[in-house]
Amino acid sequence: MVLSGRIINPGEVTAEAVVLSEPFSFIGDFDPTTGYLNLPGAEQAEVEVAGKVLVIPTGKGGTIAPWIAYEAAQRGKAPAAILCQHPEPITCEAAIAMDIPMLVSFDQEICKVLSSGQVVSIAGGQVTTNGD
Amino acid sequence: MKLDQTEKDMLAGRQGPGKQRCMEILVKFGEAMGAEKMAPLFSAHTMPKEPLSLLSELTEGVDEPGVFTTLHPTMSAFCMRNWREMGIPQEFAEKELPLHRQRQEVYERAGFFQTYTCLPMLAGNLARAGDYVSWIGTGLQLLTNSVLGARTNRDGTVVNLAAAIVGRTPYYGLLQDANRKAQVLVQLNNLDVPSLGPADLGAIGYWVGSRAQSFNVAFDNIPDLSFDQLRYLLPPLSVSGSVPLCHVVGLTPEAPSLEAALGGASPELVLSVGPDQLAEARDMYSRQAPEADLAVFGCSHCTISEIKLMAAYLKGRRLAPGKRLWVGTGFQTSELARQMGYAQTIEQAGGVFASACVATIPEAPLPGESRVVSTNSFKAAHYITHLSKGKVKVWVEEMPAVLESVLEPAGRA
Numbered sequence: 361m362v363l364s365g366r367i368i369n370p371g372e373v374t375a376e377a378v379v380l381s382e383p384f385s386f387i388g389d390f391d392p393t394t395g396y397l398n399l400p401g402a403e404q405a406e407v408e409v410a411g412k413v414l415v416i417p418t419g420k421g422g423t424i425a426p427w428i429a430y431e432a433a434q435r436g437k438a439p440a441a442i443l444c445q446h447p448e449p450i451t452c453e454a455a456i457a458m459d460i461p462m463l464v465s466f467d468q469e470i471c472k473v474l475s476s477g478q479v480v481s482i483a484g485g486q487v488t489t490n491g492d
Numbered sequence: 493m494k495l496d497q498t499e500k501d502m503l504a505g506r507q508g509p510g511k512q513r514c515m516e517i518l519v520k521f522g523e524a525m526g527a528e529k530m531a532p533l534f535s536a537h538t539m540p541k542e543p544l545s546l547l548s549e550l551t552e553g554v555d556e557p558g559v560f561t562t563l564h565p566t567m568s569a570f571c572m573r574n575w576r577e578m579g580i581p582q583e584f585a586e587k588e589l590p591l592h593r594q595r596q597e598v599y600e601r602a603g604f605f606q607t608y609t610c611l612p613m614l615a616g617n618l619a620r621a622g623d624y625v626s627w628i629g630t631g632l633q634l635l636t637n638s639v640l641g642a643r644t645n646r647d648g649t650v651v652n653l654a655a656a657i658v659g660r661t662p663y664y665g666l667l668q669d670a671n672r673k674a675q676v677l678v679q680l681n682n683l684d685v686p687s688l689g690p691a692d693l694g695a696i697g698y699w700v701g702s703r704a705q706s707f708n709v710a711f712d713n714i715p716d717l718s719f720d721q722l723r724y725l726l727p728p729l730s731v732s733g734s735v736p737l738c739h740v741v742g743l744t745p746e747a748p749s750l751e752a753a754l755g756g757a758s759p760e761l762v763l764s765v766g767p768d769q770l771a772e773a774r775d776m777y778s779r780q781a782p783e784a785d786l787a788v789f790g791c792s793h794c795t796i797s798e799i800k801l802m803a804a805y806l807k808g809r810r811l812a813p814g815k816r817l818w819v820g821t822g823f824q825t826s827e828l829a830r831q832m833g834y835a836q837t838i839e840q841a842g843g844v845f846a847s848a849c850v851a852t853i854p855e856a857p858l859p860g861e862s863r864v865v866s867t868n869s870f871k872a873a874h875y876i877t878h879l880s881k882g883k884v885k886v887w888v889e890e891m892p893a894v895l896e897s898v899l900e901p902a903g904r905a
Contacts, residue, residue, distance in 0.1 A: 368520070368524040369520060369524075423539075423628060423629075423630065423646065423647065423648045423649055423652075424539070424567065424648070424649050425648060426648040426649055426650035426651070427541075427542065427543055427546070427649050427650065430543055430546055430650065431543050434543065434545060447524065449521075449524075449525060449645070449646070449647075449648070449665075450648045452521060452524045452525070453521055453647075453648040453650055453651050454648070454650075456517055456520045456521055456524070456650070457517070457546075457650040464524075
């Protein structure tokens with residue numbers, strides 16, 4: 361399967377996907393010292409996203425989120441990439457601050473067609489699932 | 493993006509590595525937002541708690557920011573001058589002070605004005621209607637867009653710092669006329685708004701923000717309000733919601749008429765606020781006990797007028813044993829308060845001035861004994877409650893009740 365999106369920050373990476381169904385913020389939903397999610401009650405309550413491809417429907421507020429993301433990157437705890445269906449400025453800024461690949465606005469609902477644990481490859485504006 | 497020669501030079505590294513990195517960030521971000529060009533900034537206002545490595549990277553080779561730049565309070569109640577008098581623990585200060593000093597060295601070298609206030613317009617950073625700025629702080633962004641009419645996006649801390657260093661920001665969003673029209677109309681009924689104090693005004697803003705979410709708002713039929721009233725009414729809209737802009741018809745620069753505020757269109761939502769809605773909002777932070785451990789003023793930072801009122805109330809009074817009174821205001825304003833004698837009166841009563849963010853308390857742990865906080869600010873009540881995860885109880889009242897909650901009863905002082 362190949363999905364096409366718009367490039368916010370370019371780069372190439374192949375890694376396992378972590379797919380969330382709710383809007384994500386680097387403030388509160390993420391621990392920058394461990395690289396783990398912090399989503400009490402959610403299916404992926406404490407899943408590691410460091411080194412993985414974070415797949416989200418959209419991001420949400422908090423002007424200091426880019427700092428949190430930057431600090432995670434400095435510690436080697438940043439996601440490998442972000443795929444986001446509906447882009448919002450703060451999460452785009454966070455990806456640029458971490459300098460990790462970020463693609464948005466896909467031709468298919470990315471959070472529905474990808475599932476956690478799947479290995480995906482990002483190159484240019486395209487996402488390819490492994491084995492295709 | 494289309495860049496001018498100066499912008500191209502910065503991006504190519506001809507003005508040093510720091511400005512080059514800033515331009516790289518801004519160009520990428522601008523393209524992500526669909527901006528076609530950069531806007532030259534009138535001024536910037538940044539958050540002085542950057543990760544040190546980021547601050548060093550973005551200011552490498554920079555001996556002057558690209559534009560006049562002031563600093564917000566740190567995201568903390570920790571005041572680097574008066575933390576002892578505030579009762580902030582020594583071990584917290586010992587951890588924070590060396591980091592502050594390292595950042596201060598950069599601010600001094602790079603020419604950032606160390607104002608440490610959330611009202612930079614009162615400290616020399618006076619943007620005018622139509623100016624493009626990049627100012628941090630959600631409440632301040634709302635005040636800037638609405639009351640000054642200067643234009644800022646809700647930039648994050650990295651884009652904001654980069655914008656200050658190069659004096660440019662991507663031209664998109666709230667910088668453009670088309671995105672500044674109100675979509676939500678608020679009508680106030682059966683309320684004598686000009687006679688309302690900070691607690692009531694903040695409650696109205698808090699109620700409206702939770703319903704207006706991220707839309708632009710217009711308040712209609714408010715006859716007249718002072719700056720002090722506007723800075724209590726408006727910022728809560730960015731706390732319970734994420735409203736970026738709120739016109740006050742007849743008062744703010746882009747809203748000479750309701751039609752102008754709405755851009756000639758019909759509102760998508762009309763909210764009616766009267767005594768019932770005000771009471772509903774006040775109930776969220778109602779006073780459960782007459783006493784408090786700590787009284788907090790200065791969210792947003794106290795103006796000299798508010799400090800004058802406080803000093804008049806505190807003349808000859810003293811805090812009860814073990815109680816605390818924090819007055820958040822910029823160094824510039826507390827200097828003026830000292831010149832006028834107000835600061836001495838407030839300090840003799842036991843109060844302490846903090847050029848810090850008195851609403852972000854968990855970052856600077858409360859004096860150990862504090863469990864109940866009183867304030868006249870809905871914004872402070874929201875943040876202290878949420879950031880302390882409910883460990884601290886906060887209630888909101890007008891100034892006299894808040895002061896009485898920490899004072900020796902009158903006549904016994």
